[in-house]
Amino acid sequence: xxxxxxxxxxxxxKDGIPISMVTAYDYPSARLAEEAGVDAILVGDxxxxxxxxxxxxxxxTLDDIIYHARxxxxxxxxxxxxxxxxxxxxxxxxxxTLRNAGRLMQETxxxxxxxxxxxxxxxxxxxxxxxxxxVMGHIGLLxxxxxxxxxxxxxxxxxxDIRRLIDDAKALEEAGAFAIVLELVTDGAAEAVxxxxxxxxxxxxxxxxxxxxxxxYHDMIRYASPYRSKKFVxxxxxxxxxxxxxxxxxxxxxxxxxxxxxxxSFPGASEIAAQLYG
Ligand code: KIV
Ligand code: NA
Numbered sequence: 643x644x645x646x647x648x649x650x651x652x653x654x655x656k657d658g659i660p661i662s663m664v665t666a667y668d669y670p671s672a673r674l675a676e677e678a679g680v681d682a683i684l685v686g687d688x689x690x691x692x693x694x695x696x697x698x699x700x701x702x703t704l705d706d707i708i709y710h711a712r713x714x715x716x717x718x719x720x721x722x723x724x725x726x727x728x729x730x731x732x733x734x735x736x737x738x739t740l741r742n743a744g745r746l747m748q749e750t751x752x753x754x755x756x757x758x759x760x761x762x763x764x765x766x767x768x769x770x771x772x773x774x775x776x777v778m779g780h781i782g783l784l785x786x787x788x789x790x791x792x793x794x795x796x797x798x799x800x801x802x803d804i805r806r807l808i809d810d811a812k813a814l815e816e817a818g819a820f821a822i823v824l825e826l827v828t829d830g831a832a833e834a835v836x837x838x839x840x841x842x843x844x845x846x847x848x849x850x851x852x853x854x855x856x857x858x859y860h861d862m863i864r865y866a867s868p869y870r871s872k873k874f875v876x877x878x879x880x881x882x883x884x885x886x887x888x889x890x891x892x893x894x895x896x897x898x899x900x901x902x903x904x905x906x907s908f909p910g911a912s913e914i915a916a917q918l919y920g
Contacts, residue, residue, distance in 0.1 A: 760810020798831025
């Protein structure tokens with residue numbers, strides 16, 4: 643399968659072909675996502691929650707994202723990978739945003755970066771796209787602003803809010819973004835934004851009208867995800883239970899001395915052992 647390019651994202655929207663995206667943060671997760679045929683991988687700063695065990699995404703650093711994106715790249719060499727710019731690695735002016743995004747692209751080999759925000763960061767998005775760095779936008783619920791929002795609340799309920807989402811999305815499109823994530827918004831808001839744009843919308847908790855969907859790896863396979871009941875997550879497997887049961891069986895085998903068996907061992911040299919200690 644040939645990896646997506648920025649122009650293919652536009653073409654898929656035009657052709658009405660849904661875009662599938664999943665997060666991945668290391669070699670095995672990225673490898674399995676690529677083997678499963680996902681259209682694109684996101685090395686999201688959600689790794690702060692699901693891999694590093696933080697309560698929010700705010701502590702995630704650029705070095706964290708680079709470390710994980712390099713591993714994901716090795717696992718999925720043929721898949722379009724987007725990496726998040728973490729909290730405060732942008733918004734401090736176009737120059738430092740460019741420097742950080744440039745490092746992220748150069749040191750990891752990902753094809754694009756993602757930033758949270760709308761019209762307020764359009765000038766930084768313009769600077770990135772002018773420098774040849776593909777940008778994915780992200781509007782709706784912005785986890786990097788969680789202390790200001792005050793909780794994981796559904797966005798885009800009132801007409802004024804929906805108008806603001808559309809304006810933000812258009813500002814990002816005009817600034818050169820190739821796609822926009824819509825996080826935790828009403829179906830109506832997602833539909834309105836999706837219709838207002840030429841570039842595709844990728845939804846998470848944003849209903850079926852989006853041009854594509856993204857889910858967090860650990861959520862969709864129940865891999866010790868810290869979030870128990872996100873309504874918008876569909877659980878496709880329960881690997882957490884599988885892994886816990888497997889490790890539990892191993893612990894019981896070791897305690898019962900039923901592991902390792904003869905089939906896991908290397909016979910020989912027992913005479914020498916007997917000579918030395920028998
Ligand atoms: O970090 C992440 O996983 C994301 C998705 C929720 C879109 O930004
Ligand atoms: Na993110």
